[in-house]
Amino acid sequence: MSTEESTIARSELRWTAVVFAAIGVVFVAIVSATLVFHEQPPSHRETIDPTTMHLAGEFAEGNLGTSLGPDGGVTTRIVATQFAFVPQCAVVPQGKPVTFRFASPDVIHGILITGTNVNTMVVPGYVSEVHTVFAESGDYLMPCHEFCGLGHGEMMAHIRVVPPAQFNPDKNGKVGCGPR
Numbered sequence: 001m002s003t004e005e006s007t008i009a010r011s012e013l014r015w016t017a018v019v020f021a022a023i024g025v026v027f028v029a030i031v032s033a034t035l036v037f038h039e040q041p042p043s044h045r046e047t048i049d050p051t052t053m054h055l056a057g058e059f060a061e062g063n064l065g066t067s068l069g070p071d072g073g074v075t076t077r078i079v080a081t082q083f084a085f086v087p088q089c090a091v092v093p094q095g096k097p098v099t100f101r102f103a104s105p106d107v108i109h110g111i112l113i114t115g116t117n118v119n120t121m122v123v124p125g126y127v128s129e130v131h132t133v134f135a136e137s138g139d140y141l142m143p144c145h146e147f148c149g150l151g152h153g154e155m156m157a158h159i160r161v162v163p164p165a166q167f168n169p170d171k172n173g174k175v176g177c178g179p180r
């Protein structure tokens with residue numbers, strides 16, 4: 001190898017090392033986000049008929065919002081539709097595991113709850129399920145983060161996190177935001 005060739009080879013090896021170092025940093029970031037912050041792609045696959053979901057079943061109007069199950073689990077069901085969430089506000093307890101279930105009857109929407117690990121697409125035909133625990137009480141903004149049409153920028157809801165003592169389901173296990 002001539003001197004020039006070995007210089008080029010050393011330079012290429014250096015850049016190879018830089019590339020592997022960058023891949024390593026990204027890999028560590030993904031693994032630590034998964035393990036430490038519980039941020040990961042949904043592992044859940046569940047289908048629903050978007051043309052009939054409003055007629056019966058868990059996404060019929062009367063079943064939307066937060067409910068306390070017989071097993072004590074808190075589940076919040078929200079429909080994402082052009083250009084609103086139904087309901088616009090949902091109450092959940094602070095410091096307890098909450099399961100969110102979303103479905104869309106029309107186009108792809110996306111949801112995130114600011115300051116939490118809740119972030120998912122809502123694709124027609126599928127139920128998106130996300131689990132979280134809210135450490136702090138307060139009102140959290142939940143905007144749509146997937147462009148879904150002209151009203152996309154207006155599409156948002158609130159999640160109201162209340163201390164467990166203020167989380168009072170009615171006799172049907174339902175909890176609503178009530179008049180504001």
Ligand code: CUA
Nearest residue numbers: 144146148152
């Ligand atoms: Cu729904 Cu953007």
